Amino acid sequence: MHRPALVLLTATLLGSSLMAAAPKNGWYRSLGEARRVARESKRPLFVVFRCET
Amino acid sequence: MRVTRLAGIDLNRFTFDMDVTWNAFFTDDNLNVYSRYGGRDGGEPEERMSVASLLTTMDEVLAEHARPDDTRRFQPRRPGRQTPEDIPLLKANHRGCVRCHIAREYQLLQSFHDKTFSRRELFRFPLPETLGVTIRREHGHQVEQVEPKSAAAVAGVRPGDVITSVGDVPVHSDYDIRFGLDRSAEPALAGRPIAWTLRRLADDGEILTLKVALRPARGWWAYDIGWKISLRSAPFRTGMRGYSLAPSQRRDLGISVKTLGVKISSIYSDGFGRSVGLKKRDVVVGIPEPIGRVRLFDTFLGHLLQRHRPGDTVKLTVLRDGRRITVSGKFPKWFTDETSVP
Secondary structure, three states, rough: OHHHHHHHHHHHHHHHHHHHOOOOOOOOHHHHHHHHHHHOOOEEEEEEEEEOO | EEEEEOOOOOOOOOOOOOOOOOEEEOOOOOOOOOEEEEEOOOOOOOOOOOHHHHHHHHHHHHHHHOOHHHHOOOOOOOOOOOOHHOOOOHHHHHOOOHHHHHHHHHHHHHHHHHHOOOHHHHHHHOOOOHHHHEEOOOOEEEEEEOOOOOOOHHHOOOOOOOOEEEOOOOOOOOHHHHHHHHHOOOHHHOOOOEEEEEEOOOOOOOEEEEEEEEEEOOOOOOOOOOOHHHHHHOOOOOEEEEEHHHHHHHHHHOOOEEOOEEEEEEEEEOHHHHHHOOOOOOOOEEOOOOOOOOOHHHHHHHHHHHHHHHOEEEEEEEOOEEEEEEEEOOOOOOOOOOOOOO
């Protein structure tokens, strides 16, 4: 597969796995819920630590 | 998954430089870590990151995740579990939201009061530049430049090499390199060579896998930490306040706008300032050689910590009463009587 296409696919897969049944802003706030979705979708988790004021 | 509060988070699993405002992990559903992404240095907060390098990391993580369960390579972690609430000083003194830097500051204070603090604690997650390599920002773990005669150069690292492991850490990002270097800098491993695995494209088009051993000098892991907010809770008693002079103030004094020019506004207790003989109204212009201008007083303190350790004789070039003089004295012992974080 041509690399740019693979990279795009990568982003899509990661995005779609976490977007499935996600809260409306696209991010899970519960680690347990995110793990459950990752398990069911067989996708890796993208866990972001972000300082919000 | 977005985490905005550290309460209840296992810091032995999600280990990162908690002075940053953004950091990411890629894991499987059991929270085994494939890769870390993020990190910053003394430059702009996002200078070490790019969309292209994030995509590279995602690409590699998906490839790793697609491997059979028993052959996936995860990053090592500290044994046991530690949440911020397991830090006694934090549990005793902190109420409300546990921000990342708050947890880090309590770790520093706790280690000092437990007598386990060492200078290395200030320099966690060392930059690959400390070993003589710069990383191509658009890739994330490909070597861009190698400094001549550096530990990396002596080991045979070349521009274009892709770093695929550091010690026992599989590498998919710049921050994975830093995590590997952080583990390599642990006191128990001091003096031992640091093993890197490299992927190199040979002249004939063949892809080579190479193992090299880096043998850096003692204290190789020190870098610019003046940007870190957690410095305020480091056991470094400065006993002084000051500020970096504005360009107009520098012109009045006849000093460059491009080099150090820090004015001491008060010496208020025992500590670094008194120990090295600084006085109120001194202007520090060198350590002792001129160094680049700093915008913040804390950046100056970071330079001192990067260069010196307790017991060292410190020399500073100072303007005092219109004359350029050198003051010197001992870098003081680590000390703080703080037990809480503001």
